[in-house]
Amino acid sequence: MKITMDFIMLRCRKFNGFAAIIFLYGFCCSLVHAEEIAIINVDLHGADRNTLILKADFRVELPPPLIEALNRGVPLSFSLDLDVSEPRWYWFDRSVLRWHQERRISYNPLARTYRFYIGGIYLTFTNLDEAITALETIHPLMIHLDSSLNQKTSYQAQLAFKLDISQLPKPFQLDALYSSEWNLASPVRKWIYHP
Numbered sequence: 001m002k003i004t005m006d007f008i009m010l011r012c013r014k015f016n017g018f019a020a021i022i023f024l025y026g027f028c029c030s031l032v033h034a035e036e037i038a039i040i041n042v043d044l045h046g047a048d049r050n051t052l053i054l055k056a057d058f059r060v061e062l063p064p065p066l067i068e069a070l071n072r073g074v075p076l077s078f079s080l081d082l083d084v085s086e087p088r089w090y091w092f093d094r095s096v097l098r099w100h101q102e103r104r105i106s107y108n109p110l111a112r113t114y115r116f117y118i119g120g121i122y123l124t125f126t127n128l129d130e131a132i133t134a135l136e137t138i139h140p141l142m143i144h145l146d147s148s149l150n151q152k153t154s155y156q157a158q159l160a161f162k163l164d165i166s167q168l169p170k171p172f173q174l175d176a177l178y179s180s181e182w183n184l185a186s187p188v189r190k191w192i193y194h195p
Contacts, residue, residue: 044082
């Protein structure tokens with residue numbers, strides 16, 4: 001009987017090791033995802049010393065689970081972040097601007113319309129493609145700075161656009177942890193900005 005129990009325990013250990021490897025492989029594959037948000041172009045220039053103008057275009061492709069959730073009434077919030085910093089050789093970079101904008105798409109099943117929100121302003125569309133087009137385009141947008149920019153200094157700018165998972169209902173947040181289809185994010189675009 002002891003030989004049989006030892007044989008079973010050995011097989012269980014090997015199986016648990018194999019199951020752990022399969023679990024880790026699946027988990028790692030879920031973290032790696034294709035870019036469903038791409039930054040097409042970015043234009044950042046100064047209107048004056050205290051104001052920047054941002055214009056950008058993105059390409060957003062929603063995977064089928066996100067479209068299904070949206071059509072069932074789950075709003076999708078997207079986060080647009082712009083950071084401008086002054087590089088310093090002797091210390092950490094000095095942050096000149098940390099700007100954030102929330103953009104949201106929702107579906108109203110009673111009216112069969114999609115709404116695109118920026119803050120308290122919204123636009124209504126009859127189909128999803130029009131709402132996504134509004135989400136993808138950032139028209140010239142004025143961003144005011146707390147301090148003026150030095151004309152002789154080069155600044156490091158970076159722009160990121162992603163689905164804000166923290167704004168999803170809690171059950172969908174759990175799905176987003178393990179599914180690559182819920183992790184939409186653009187690669188961070190970095191460039192040197194000269195005022």
